[in-house]
Amino acid sequence: MKICIVGLGLIGGSLAIDLRANGFADEIIGVDIHPEHQREALRLKLVDEILELEEGTKKADLIVLTVPVSVIAEILPKVLDLINENQVVTDMGSTKSFLIEAIKGHSKKSRFVPSHPMAGTENSGPKAAIRNLFANRVAIICDKEHCDEDAIKMVEKMYKSLFMEIVYMNGADHDMHAAYVSHISHISSFLLANTVLEKEKSETAIFNLASGGFESTVRLAKSSPKMWADIFMQNGEHISTVLETYIKLLQDFKNKIDDKDYDYLFSEMQKANAIRKVLDR
Amino acid sequence: MKICIVGLGLIGGSLAIDLRANGFADEIIGVDIHPEHQREALRLKLVDEILELEEGTKKADLIVLTVPVSVIAEILPKVLDLINENQVVTDMGSTKSFLIEAIKGHSKKSRFVPSHPMAGTENSGPKAAIRNLFANRVAIICDKEHCDEDAIKMVEKMYKSLFMEIVYMNGADHDMHAAYVSHISHISSFLLANTVLEKEKSETAIFNLASGGFESTVRLAKSSPKMWADIFMQNGEHISTVLETYIKLLQDFKNKIDDKDYDYLFSEMQKANAIRKVLDR
Numbered sequence: 001m002k003i004c005i006v007g008l009g010l011i012g013g014s015l016a017i018d019l020r021a022n023g024f025a026d027e028i029i030g031v032d033i034h035p036e037h038q039r040e041a042l043r044l045k046l047v048d049e050i051l052e053l054e055e056g057t058k059k060a061d062l063i064v065l066t067v068p069v070s071v072i073a074e075i076l077p078k079v080l081d082l083i084n085e086n087q088v089v090t091d092m093g094s095t096k097s098f099l100i101e102a103i104k105g106h107s108k109k110s111r112f113v114p115s116h117p118m119a120g121t122e123n124s125g126p127k128a129a130i131r132n133l134f135a136n137r138v139a140i141i142c143d144k145e146h147c148d149e150d151a152i153k154m155v156e157k158m159y160k161s162l163f164m165e166i167v168y169m170n171g172a173d174h175d176m177h178a179a180y181v182s183h184i185s186h187i188s189s190f191l192l193a194n195t196v197l198e199k200e201k202s203e204t205a206i207f208n209l210a211s212g213g214f215e216s217t218v219r220l221a222k223s224s225p226k227m228w229a230d231i232f233m234q235n236g237e238h239i240s241t242v243l244e245t246y247i248k249l250l251q252d253f254k255n256k257i258d259d260k261d262y263d264y265l266f267s268e269m270q271k272a273n274a275i276r277k278v279l280d281r
Numbered sequence: 282m283k284i285c286i287v288g289l290g291l292i293g294g295s296l297a298i299d300l301r302a303n304g305f306a307d308e309i310i311g312v313d314i315h316p317e318h319q320r321e322a323l324r325l326k327l328v329d330e331i332l333e334l335e336e337g338t339k340k341a342d343l344i345v346l347t348v349p350v351s352v353i354a355e356i357l358p359k360v361l362d363l364i365n366e367n368q369v370v371t372d373m374g375s376t377k378s379f380l381i382e383a384i385k386g387h388s389k390k391s392r393f394v395p396s397h398p399m400a401g402t403e404n405s406g407p408k409a410a411i412r413n414l415f416a417n418r419v420a421i422i423c424d425k426e427h428c429d430e431d432a433i434k435m436v437e438k439m440y441k442s443l444f445m446e447i448v449y450m451n452g453a454d455h456d457m458h459a460a461y462v463s464h465i466s467h468i469s470s471f472l473l474a475n476t477v478l479e480k481e482k483s484e485t486a487i488f489n490l491a492s493g494g495f496e497s498t499v500r501l502a503k504s505s506p507k508m509w510a511d512i513f514m515q516n517g518e519h520i521s522t523v524l525e526t527y528i529k530l531l532q533d534f535k536n537k538i539d540d541k542d543y544d545y546l547f548s549e550m551q552k553a554n555a556i557r558k559v560l561d562r
Binding site for chain 2: 218
């Protein structure tokens with residue numbers, strides 16, 4: 001099978017490594033507008049050749065879009081224009097409703113399978129690509145009832161070859177869930193980093209003291225601003241709802257610290273301990 | 282050297298492992314009011330014997346307090362009452378000013394070296410004890426000018442035997458720094474966990490989707506409520522200041538998501554990327 005991967009960053013690059021290693025792909029075509037990404041992807045042997053979007057799309061059985069979500073929304077209609085009735089398109093973006101809406105009038109929309117593998121790291125670019133990024137994670141496929149059966153089958157086969165568990169849901173549910181278990185974590189990290197960086201201006205010694213706990217909570221603050229600003233623009237409504245809850249809980253907690261209300265603080269943290277059941281599965 | 286470790290949890294237990302392995306301690310006495318911790322500590326051979334606080338204190342050259350900070354403040358005056366002019370006491374609590382204040386009138390206060398090794402994990406109890414917890418981290422010693430020279434030397438020697446870098450500062454500075462690089466990370470995690478757990482009540486599928494990013498940011502939510510409620514009670518003023526900044530940044534970010542202000546979101550995250558210089562040292 002010939003695959004065209006559009007976007008040779010962490011996700012596209014890691015996908016190329018695994019799909020070649022597991023035999024799912026015989027040939028991998030790379031598309032990326034950044035010349036340095038093109039060079040890196042060839043040097044690292046992530047892809048067999050670099051082509052322009054139009055040429056790459058025409059040559060592949062499966063086209064996978066792994067660019068930021070604003071770019072997916074922009075190029076998906078063009079890619080659908082180019083393909084024939086045997087080719088399949090999927091994406092790996094972190095928002096789904098916006099995208100589904102963007103192609104709802106397209107005559108070939110049933111060749112597109114909206115999907116989202118719940119995997120990643122805080123690093124970006126082809127050099128960040130790693131083996132087994134996707135293994136044992138969940139891949140979400142959205143609105144499958146609007147897709148051709150052979151298209152769904154091909155995308156399912158790809159995710160299964162990566163040892164992913166597939167979960168089905170509609171685009172709106174996906175976007176709500178993603179806001180809770182992914183998008184909010186990134187905002188929390190970005191702004192925790194800014195809180196401390198701001199203080200560091202006057203207190204140069206502060207970071208010598210950072211321990212493992214700090215590193216863990218701010219790790220995601222290294223993530224790509226472009227990728228995440230795009231996601232926040234498209235999934236703003238759900239994210240805003242989650243942020244409102246989070247800010248409310250923080251404000252209540254702060255008030256109770258000010259009141260020295262030990263019992264409230266203890267009981268909120270005891271509640272939070274239930275997260276063990278998720279993390280220690 | 283005979284050491285008495287008061288509090289056989291993650292910190293006390295890990296300390297016992299390393300100080301025995303590196304030869305700093307010839308004999309380790311354990312003190313803990315929880316019978317199950319006593320049994321576990323003996324079973325895991327963390328300590329040579331379990332004694333009551335009074336007996337353990339009298340027998341040791343160095344007494345290390347690794348209990349929650351409210352308990353340190355409670356027992357430290359008693360321990361100082363018990364020791365002679367050759368014995369040394371230190372603690373490993375996450376707050377310092379409160380403790381220093383608690384013994385400022387004590388005649389033997391110069392035998393006490395207030396300290397804080399910046400190391401830990403989210404796990405608790407003797408079973409959570411691990412080797413090399415402290416290696417390559419910073420240990421803070423506070424208000425050294427109020428301590429006897431031989432007492433400081435003994436505590437420095439202990440931290441150096443653990444491969445820690447020692448930093449000196451006053452108690453108030455310590456508490457402010459700790460609020461920024463440790464305490465706030467825990468609050469952020471605890472309440473992120475609660476935000477998502479609340480939602481999960483109505484959405485049972487949500488956690489299937491949690492990816493590595495989520496796990497990293499909420500890991501600290503598994504931490505001990507007792508330990509942290511104590512810290513928040515004693516360091517409330519500094520923590521409240523940091524939380525105020527954090528909440529303000531979150532509220533601004535939420536407003537700009539609502540306004541779809543791409544440039545603001547992008548630039549805030551780009552600022553946050555500077556955290557790399559701390560994490561990738």
